Amino acid sequence: MSDLHTELKKSIIEQLNLEDMEVNEIENDEPLFGDGLGLDSIDALELIVLMEKDYGIKLSDPQQGKEVFNSINTMADFIEKNRTR
């Protein structure tokens, strides 16, 4: 697991107040929404803010968000390719 994967998991746990969750409990390929981690639409907004604040990435296309936020792996891939900070 890369540093970025761990960093992302820590940020998600903190930002979304997943109080009882540990970094090693989130699988890299586990779906973040629906049956996986069970995040919802408000969490999606938080993730958009997180991407812009921490990595300088602005997501404007909702369809793109659906793919990017599929799992930790897809988020990390997208960040690696598009980060400005």
Add this chain to the structure above:
Amino acid sequence: MNRLYVNGISSISPQSEDILETGNLREYQSNIIPALKHDYKSMIQPMMLRRMSNAVKMGLFCSKKTLLDAQLDMPDAIMVGTGQGCLQDTEKFMEAMLTAEEGLLSPTSFIQSTHNTVGGQIALDLKCTAYNMTYTQNSVSFESALLDALLQARTESGTQNILVGGVDEVSPAFTGFQELDGQLKKEPVKNTDLLWSKTPGSIFSETASFFMLGSQETENSYAELVDVEIINTAEIQNIGERTERFLQTKNLTSSAIDIVILGNNGDSRYDPFYHELQEKLFAETLQLAYKHLVGENNSVSAYAFWIASKILKENKIPDFIKLNDLNCSKPRRILIYNQYLGKNHGLILLQKL
């Protein structure tokens, strides 16, 4: 006209819920007192709980316990009184605005900061799509919610079971700001010494008290809610007359009141409103106080309603809530009087079944 019975109750405060039975009075040294923590996870899903401030947790937890107490699954209406609403998320959001220099902000605390978040989260959790109203009317927020319940009962709207509650929370900075305009005492005062304090201001706390008001009496009923009156402005010298006038609308006089529960909060500027009733109209009536238990907040009269409901059902009146030496073994009628900063006076009348 339908009558309204108190068929279920629950309360969260800085004191335990069995305080009247056990006499286990907790003492606090701070002028801002948090509510006791409860096992919220036992009734609220963790994924919902993670975003909730204390007011929402307390309000939802109490609502579910009230439904259990009343043996009901679903209310026909939800009415919440909260003077300051979700203060913690408001503070969080405003702090984030400052830190981010009004740039990109996290949406959750903004979404959760509105006053009607408590009522909304109760509805979401219960999947209740019925009438849902939040009243924010300073210290008569809870009385306003009660008044709505009474009006709905009187208009034969078909509303059978109404969930009514009062909830307010404290937040680290915003509650402390109330010291600047003299609402919060400048010197530390122990809650158990509050009633004898001779300085301006009071101590603040967070409380939630919820009730199931039903049009039918049940085996679990605590009392009957007779009426509510809100008086926005009154002078000390005419508060007795205004109270008598309220009682007259029910064809009652002060002698028909067995217990009066007063909102004395140790604020030397405004406690004279209570002293006026203590020394004149209700001089021969058992007088009780409660803010030395739970402090002050904009919906704390709901806690007095909770005490009154318990007393009318269980006839237990511990000495530590008495303001005078009188006794009353079988109270029939209890009048609650509260005001804040000399304004927004609330009168609530309950009677035994």
